[in-house]
Each structure stands twice: as structure tokens, then as C-alpha cells.
Amino acid sequence: MRVIPGIEFNTFSITGRCSRTGMLGIAITTSDITVGSRCPYVKSSVGAVATQASTDPGLGPFALNLLQLGYSASGALQQLEASDPHIERRQLAIVDHNGNAAARTGAMNNQWAGQITGKGHVTMGNGLVGEGVVKEMAEVFMHTPDLDLEERLLRSLEAGQNAGGEAQDSTPYHSAALLVYGADTFSRVDLRVDEHATPVVELRRLLDIFAPKIEYFALRATDPEAAQAAKDAAV
Numbered sequence: 001m002r003v004i005p006g007i008e009f010n011t012f013s014i015t016g017r018c019s020r021t022g023m024l025g026i027a028i029t030t031s032d033i034t035v036g037s038r039c040p041y042v043k044s045s046v047g048a049v050a051t052q053a054s055t056d057p058g059l060g061p062f063a064l065n066l067l068q069l070g071y072s073a074s075g076a077l078q079q080l081e082a083s084d085p086h087i088e089r090r091q092l093a094i095v096d097h098n099g100n101a102a103a104r105t106g107a108m109n110n111q112w113a114g115q116i117t118g119k120g121h122v123t124m125g126n127g128l129v130g131e132g133v134v135k136e137m138a139e140v141f142m143h144t145p146d147l148d149l150e151e152r153l154l155r156s157l158e159a160g161q162n163a164g165g166e167a168q169d170s171t172p173y174h175s176a177a178l179l180v181y182g183a184d185t186f187s188r189v190d191l192r193v194d195e196h197a198t199p200v201v202e203l204r205r206l207l208d209i210f211a212p213k214i215e216y217f218a219l220r221a222t223d224p225e226a227a228q229a230a231k232d233a234a235v
Contacts, residue, residue, distance in 0.1 A: 010110060010127025010166040011035065011052040014137050014156040015093040015101075017120040018149040023188065024048040024095065025180030027153035029200050031127075031166055036177030036192035044181040047073065047096040053109050053126050054089035063094055073102040080104075091115075093122035112167065118142065123156065129164035136163040150180045150189045150214075154207055161200045176203040184221070188214060 013028035026040035026048050041049045041060030047067040051059045059080055066076040073094040081087050081104065088106035091113065095101045099120035105113050114131060115124030116138045123137035140159040144152045157176070176199035180189040191206045193199040220227035 010125070011039070011091075012125030012128060012133055012137070012157075012160050012165065013039070013050045013052060013093065013123070014141060014153050014160075015040075015048050015050045015095050015122045015124075016141055016149065016153055016156075017048065017095050017097070017099045018152070019099060019120055019145065021149065021182065022097070023149040023180055023182045024097070025149050025153050025178070025189070026050050027157040027176075027178045027203075028052070029157060029161070029165075029174070029176035029203075031174055033175050034192070034194045035175040036179065036190075036194070040177055040179045042179050042181045042187070043068070044183060044185055045097050047076075047094060048181075049076075050093040050122070050124070051090065052124075053091040053106065053113075054086065056084065056086070056090065059084065059090070059092065063092075067094070067096050072096055072098075073100040077102040077104055091124055091126055093117075093124050095120060095122060110167075123160070125160070125166075127167050129167050133160045133163045133165060136160060148211075150178060150207060150211070153180070154178055154204060157200055158204065174199045176200050178203055178207060182218070184218060186221070188218065 011030035015026045038057045043064045049060045049063040063076045073096040088108045093103040101117045103115040103122045110127035112128045113126035123134040136159040137156040141156045176193045178191045182188045193202045196202045
């Protein structure tokens, strides 16, 4: 195995479900590049899975398959634990379609590492300044139930950043992602910042631009004539 010395990547995330709408999603940021391509996995009416630290991108689809087969969040996590010989290097969060949540932080994660698991959400991170990061994230998520899920998730991520975020800024590459699914088979929101000095700030800029268009894009898929009429009326 080739080891790259002196490079460590630190990550924090929120995995959540909206109890009002059933939407599922993840917001995540890291000191590595392109976090959105490796770490968040969501399937409509099935669940949301975040896999981080020494990431194995195969674990996300595997966990979603288990959830679709009827496993609960905790049951799926147990299967991941049993199947992965490198589990102590992983950090995993699972929220199923019923809002059950489960998470695991391996013993070989960069400190501070850990998670807070509650009904419908997991906040977790590794290489952080302390537990306060994930505590603040959980508080924000729990106290904003009336907001759309994408807004709740991003506010939670922003709270983690404001609470200190990562303990060190180890590389010049930074990324963040926001992935949300509603009732459709395609994503409601899929925004990525692949390389940026302030990825969470950039993710906020993108969501503020995209948010007014979310319903339009969804309607365009099912009723393009109505979507065009609504667009024309807004001009």
C-alpha cells in the first residue's frame, strides 16, 4: 500500500431526515478535494449515508442497498462493521426512511473525532477542535424543523464551521457538498464545491442562488408546460 506522508484530511457532516416531508439529505465539508463525489449517499424514501475519514465509497451504496432490503439504520451499520476489515479507520452515519439513526467512529480516526446521534439526524466529524462542533450542529438542526431540509442541513454545517470546525487546515484544497432527495427518484438539491478556500461560504452562495429554482426544476420534470408558464409569469 502506498502511503502519502504528512497529509491528513479532516471532515465534518450532518446527515438528516425531515419528519414533515420525509426528505433525506447530507451536508458535508472537508480539507480534501471533491468530498461530494466520495462521501454522501442518499436514496429517496430509503435513507442517507455519510462515509468519511479513510473513505471507502463502496460503503455508501452497500448501506443503501441494505436499507432498501429492510434493514434499520442500526442493522445496516452492523453489517458494515462485520464486512469491513478497516472499520476502525472509517466514520459512518446512517439515517433510514423512518428517521432511525446510527453512527460509528473508528478508533483510528484523527482526534477530536466523534458523533451525536438523535432522532432523524447524525452530526459527526474527525480532526475537529472539539466536541462543541458537532454539538452546535445538532442544536441548529433540532431547532429548525420548519425550514426546508436543505436549509437546515446547511445551517447546521455553518454552525459547525462557526464553532471552530477542523483542528488544522492541512491542505490548500477544500470542498463541501449538499445532497437532498425528496419524493422523486432524482435529487432535489445536489450542490458541490470541489476546491475553494472557504467551501462552506461558497456552498451558501450556491444554495441562495438555487433555492428559488428548486420547485421549478422539479415541476419541469413532471409538467414542463406548467413549469414554463410559471417561469414566464415570474419574468
